Amino acid sequence: MSPKQRNFHLLSAFFFSLFQFFFFLSLSNPETTALLAFKASTDPFNSLSSWLASPDPCSGSWLGVTCDPETRRVTRLVLENLNLTGTAEQLSQLDHLKVLSLNHNLLSTLLDFSSLPHLNHLYLSHNRFAGTLPAGISRLRNSVDSTSRTICSPATFH
Numbered sequence: 001m002s003p004k005q006r007n008f009h010l011l012s013a014f015f016f017s018l019f020q021f022f023f024f025l026s027l028s029n030p031e032t033t034a035l036l037a038f039k040a041s042t043d044p045f046n047s048l049s050s051w052l053a054s055p056d057p058c059s060g061s062w063l064g065v066t067c068d069p070e071t072r073r074v075t076r077l078v079l080e081n082l083n084l085t086g087t088a089e090q091l092s093q094l095d096h097l098k099v100l101s102l103n104h105n106l107l108s109t110l111l112d113f114s115s116l117p118h119l120n121h122l123y124l125s126h127n128r129f130a131g132t133l134p135a136g137i138s139r140l141r142n143s144v145d146s147t148s149r150t151i152c153s154p155a156t157f158h
Contacts, residue, residue, distance in 0.1 A: 031074050032057055034093035035065070041090065042107065047082040071096065075118070080104050092116065102127065110134045
């Protein structure tokens with residue numbers, strides 16, 4: 001093997017190991033795991049491709065994700081007009097979330113808001129939600145924007 005080939009193999013092995021390190025590091029963070037699971041199940045058009053550029057959602061490169069600089073926990077998630085489909089259930093693991101805006105998507109299932117004790121601003125207009133309002137939404141009564149839906153009773157919406 002020539003020295004160039006050997007250097008190439010060593011460099012390839014180094015970058016592969018570095019990739020594995022960051023990949024496993026991201027899996028150890030429940031917020032990263034939740035966000036990537038959300039992307040995998042709701043992003044058929046790869047609108048959230050920036051989430052794959054870094055293993056850290058607090059790096060500043062993840063579209064729509066804002067973190068607290070001290071705790072490095074996700075506090076704000078603004079994903080509007082991205083044609084996201086399906087369920088937002090995975091986001092219930094973002095227990096430091098203060099702002100969640102999913103306006104103008106194609107989401108059909110919400111998450112359990114009772115697992116988000118810090119959530120104080122919720123924007124859901126222009127989606128495809130239907131059925132029973134999820135647990136915990138009543139404490140957000142003054143902070144919810146769901147203008148594309150008519151709240152029919154305290155427990156259901158169409």
